[in-house]
Every structure is written in structure tokens, then in C-alpha cells.
Amino acid sequence: MFNQEMQKLGEARSIIREIFEYGNRRKAEIGEENVFDFSIGNPSAPPPAAITEELLRLLTTMPPEKLHGYSSAAGLWEVREAVAAYIREKFGVPMRGELVYMTYGAAAALSATFSALIAKEGEEIIVPAPFFPEYTVFVRQAGGVLVPVMTDAAFHLDIGAIAAAITPKTRAVLLNSPNNPTGAVYAEQELRSLAEMLQKCNMGRENPIFLICDEPYRSLCYGEEPVYPMAVYPHTVVCDSFSKSLSLAGERIGYIAVSPQCEGAEAFFSAVMGAGRALGYVCAPTLFQRAVAGCLGQVSDLAAYRENRDLLYEALCGMGYECVKPEGAFYLFVKSLEPDAAAFCARAREHELLLVPSDSFGIGGYVRISYCVKRETIRGSLPAFAALAKSYTK
């Protein structure tokens, strides 16, 4: 009777969201402090004080009907230009406000990008696996097919494998660095090798392969900040969000930045505008457009996430868990203690540990731990992790 694909999507729900909902119910039952909810990437670090100050300033100084009125579909011009100037100054690429499209966080940025790029049913988007599960949904909605390509043992790019996956239907490679769920941050050399390989491919193709970079975690790097992809490859689209960097995940504010060196940049931007219209976006929330424009380059408390990472990583390694130390973001990707990650998560749940099994990330046998939680949640969880490990050695 209704759209079956949508109904199934709604009934299945995102596995992450499902565990998140379970966690909320469970916390209500046994108390928040007794549930160790590592399910969702809901930032625990408060936004920088400047965000609240900027919101209060806007609310108390601007006429409210002007503050809350429609903006142009692509965003307020001064905000687009501020984002472009930030990208120009920070990364030394010639970004222009005309190629910045403000939207509802990275999810909407990616959805509009795929809808704009995918011209025919069945065109392909290559993604290194493991990958954020909703990519499958966004690409499918745009008529495309997501093609996962396994990364190497440290979850870094396998350029040969990506090259081997390219077909005449390939429209883009989708990168997410720092990576959700692994915490991997791709090195400059890795990106340069990828760019070189893609440029070679492009010579024999009618249309170049695009590089779509999902970058909400860029500012959450524990080492050096990675190279800006537009600096190494021309046909690049950056999808960014302030969800994680400014702890505004629920406010849905982010942007698409199309490299001016992209082949057909203006035509692509028009297609993004059309996609935004078709997807019902209208304009990004105007109060938060203005607020983030006043706080570009600021970051929530990264040190807190680093301490969480170190505490959890050291403790789990000490208990015999296997994992690669995350270089960025706030996820730890840990090998399951049995082949079936879902069964492992079910057993973890008996210890009130809420972990996400890796299967929907395109790989079996792992769990994702979102460590953007309070320090006491991590401390409190350690005996449960120890008991869980011990339950496998009996």
C-alpha cells in the first residue's frame, strides 16, 4: 500500500539509531550511570563558549523577523563568502562563495551531492570499507550503487583495490577522513597516490571521476591535520558539517564546497541547487548559518576526546582486545571476541555495554565504540569490558 522501500527503511531503522533508542529506554529503567552507551556519535564536549555567545548576541541584537526569515536557497551570501574565505585562508585553495551551498549537516550535503552527480540509474560510488552505513541509503536514493572496497589492515587506503573497482559506471570515490568507524586519517601521500591514479583513469574517460570528501571530523585529529583534498585533486566536492567540530549535531548545519577546479563546477553547483529543491531543503537553518559563520575554525574540547581515546585504548588493549589506535574522530573499532559481531554485541549488552556491530559498516567481526562520552562513562565501563572479555576465556 505504501512505498515498500521506504517502509522497510523505516522499519529496519539504522542499527546505530536502534541501539541509541534502546539505550535511552534502558537508562530510564536502571539509571543513566548504569548504562555504558557507546552507540551514537553525539558529541559530549560542549560547543565552544563562542557559539552560545554568538547565538545570544544574534537573538538580542537582530530584529527577529529578519534573523529567522528565509535565506536564499544556497544560504546567506555573507555566510557562504565567510566559509569560502575560511577555506581559502586555511587551505590555500581558491574557493569562492558562489560554490558554497549551506545545508542541513553532512547527511543532506551528501544526499544533494549524490543526487546532483548520479545521472543514470546504476552509476557507482566507490567507498573504502568499513564505511558509515547511511552512505548506502543516500546513494541508493539518488539512483546509484555504493561499491565498497576493503582498506588495508590499518584501515588505510588500498589504492590498487580502488583502481581495480573502477568501471565505466564509476562516478566518484567517496572518502571519509578522519574515518567513521575506524578513526583512520589518510596521510597526504595516500591522497596524492589516489589522485594520481584517478588522473590516469580520467585520461581515458569522457567524464572525470569525482572525489567526494565527507569531512565532519576534519578538526578532530590527534596528529597533524590532514591535507585538504582540493589541494591535491581538482574534481573534488567537500561535504562538511559543524555537528562534531562545534558539537551541534542536532542543529543540522553544514555545507557543500565545490572545488573551482572541478570540471563543470558551475553546472554541478546548479545540479546541487536542483537537488536541494527536490529533496525539500528550502534553506539551511538561518540562526545557525549566522552562528557558525561567526565561529569558523573553532573546535570543541579535542583534548577531552584524546584523553577518552587514550584511556579506552590502553585499557582495552590491556584486557586483550585488538584494535588500531584511532588517529582522529571519536570512534574505536575493536575486533569482536567471536566471529559474529552481533552475537558479541548481544553479550556485551548483558554487561550494559552498548556497542554497534560492524556488519552494516561493510565488514564483519568488529564493533564500533563511540567514545564521545563522559569520562565517567568510560571509567565505569572498564569493569564491564573486563568481565565481557573474561566471559570468552572461560
Added chain:
Amino acid sequence: MFNQEMQKLGEARSIIREIFEYGNRRKAEIGEENVFDFSIGNPSAPPPAAITEELLRLLTTMPPEKLHGYSSAAGLWEVREAVAAYIREKFGVPMRGELVYMTYGAAAALSATFSALIAKEGEEIIVPAPFFPEYTVFVRQAGGVLVPVMTDAAFHLDIGAIAAAITPKTRAVLLNSPNNPTGAVYAEQELRSLAEMLQKCNMGRENPIFLICDEPYRSLCYGEEPVYPMAVYPHTVVCDSFSKSLSLAGERIGYIAVSPQCEGAEAFFSAVMGAGRALGYVCAPTLFQRAVAGCLGQVSDLAAYRENRDLLYEALCGMGYECVKPEGAFYLFVKSLEPDAAAFCARAREHELLLVPSDSFGIGGYVRISYCVKRETIRGSLPAFAALAKSYTK
């Protein structure tokens, strides 16, 4: 190279948005007070003071990482329940929080509703014409076809014409009352006749015809508030937004309310959830979810819009323009002084009057005037309207 449908949509842009953009450029050239911009429905009345107070209260009392964090995909439970309680109390229908889906304004509400309802390519949504042009885009994106059916001379429903347009592919009738662009408000008897006709049709059908009600202007009625459609027809979905009632058009906050009497209400709600996921919605902006929940039932200054309506309506009638007096919303739909409305708008532009030609609303020969503007814009525009009329009598 890119998606042609999206590129065309982006290049064509909405005619309303195009005039709005022209107006912004023109104001920068000759001064805001010299351009009479009646193009867009951007509310001029400030939001009720309670909205700003509630925003300030939330920002100064809630921990910001909690305030701005993700909500569940369908919205914060307390907000969904508050909206349901408001509907129960105000309209006497048994709404439940479980059937309320918070989203990015009415555009996203409609997009998700169409995506959930339209099961097969080519299914039909009937809409009384004239109608809001973006309906065509939203229905098309969901794989459907919008079927316009002309209203009567006063822009009220022609039930016989709607009945004649029903085919086996019809999935819903889409109503917008108070209407954009005509200002018509459908009377209780009209809705009851429509409901009766649809119920008769349903007896011979496998699936009932849905009634989708786009209601952002409900609280902007100059007479009695119209009957709530769920009270007269079971298979009803209300798409509402706070854009106009609380002057929050740019903040993108609204909801879908599915009647519990709807056939398959829960399955339909799941399909809405799936559609929201596919369209990249994630969750409605959380600060504004909370703020509107604290201000349900409040309305921006309706008296100001009424005075604008009366001033403009009387003046234009006095100059010989033909129009039906609006019963709600803030649009005046005026007969063009020549058959080609676009040519008429071009001539109006020479007088710095920015009007929207009616063609994209599904009817030729009219213009839409958005009178949600400052009083002085209306007063200032009257000599220009007079000169425009005079230019046709030479």
C-alpha cells in the same frame, strides 16, 4: 555529465526565488525603500516575544551539548507528545505522539509524505489549482505526478471536478487551506462534501485515497478558523510548519501528523521514517524543536497582516484591479491587466513592483502579491500600482 533533471531544476530555480533574488540585488542598487518586493512569503511580523524568550531560556539554562545534540529521527519525544496534546485539545481528535514526525518545515514534511505514500512510478496526487509551484517538484521527486484540478471562480473546491479527476492511480488529494496563492479558506461544508465523495470512491478501491493537508497558514485566518481535516476524514495526513505562524520561515521547523484513523497509520509512519532517512533529514533542528514546543498555539501579529490585506485590497479594487478578498494567509491573487502574466510582471517591474506571475501556480493571467511586508512598503507601492494600471488605459 550531471543529473539533467536536477541541473534543470537548479538552473530554472523557483520563479518566486528568482524574483526574490532580483529584489535583493535591486534593493542594493536603488535602496530598500524604493523597491516594492511582493515576491516571497517571508513573514514581516516579528515572532511572538515568547519565542525569543524561550530560545534565550534554553540557551542559558540547558547544558549546550545536551541542547544541541541529536534527537531521535522523529524528534524529541516530549516535543512530539506536546504537539499531539495540542492537536488533541484544540481539535478534539485522538492524536498520539507516536504519529508525530518533527521535520524541516512543511517542504520536508510534504517531501517525506509523498515519498512514503507513492508506491509506484506514475501514481497521482490531485491538487486544486492554483497551487504552490514546488508541489510539482516534491511529487515528481517521489516518483508521482501532480494532477491539477481547477477551483471555482472564488478559488473554492469544485468537488465534481475533483471526483472526475480520480483514477485508479490516484493516491491522495492535496489541500492547502488557507491557500497559497489565493488566500481561500475552505469551509467546513466544503471539506465535508469532499470527504463524503472520497469515502464513496474508497468503497470500490483496494486502498483509500489519502487527504494530505499542507497547513502552514492555518492560524492566519481572518474569519473563523477552519475545521481540522482529521475531524472530517480518517485517512488524513497534516503537514504543518511554524514558518508563518511563528515567523520562523528560515529556521525550518514543522511536523507531519498522521491521523490514528488513517488506514495503515503505523505502516505509513514507518514509511515516513524511511523517507526521512533516505532524504538525508536525520532529525529536525533540536533548539527549535524545543522552542516551538514551548509556544504551541501562539501566533505572530495577525492584525498587521489583516490591515495590510484591507489596505491593499481596497486600494487595488479602487484602481480597477480585479481580485477575490483573501480569507487567510498573506497573499492577494490579482488578475493581470493583460493576458500574459509574465509580460504584466515585467511591466510592473519597471515601476519597481515585484509580483509573481501565476503560470507556475497552474493558471495563467494572474499575479501573486505577498503582502507580508512592512506597512510602508504597501503605502509606498500604491502610486506605482496606480501608474501601472494607468499605463494600460492609454
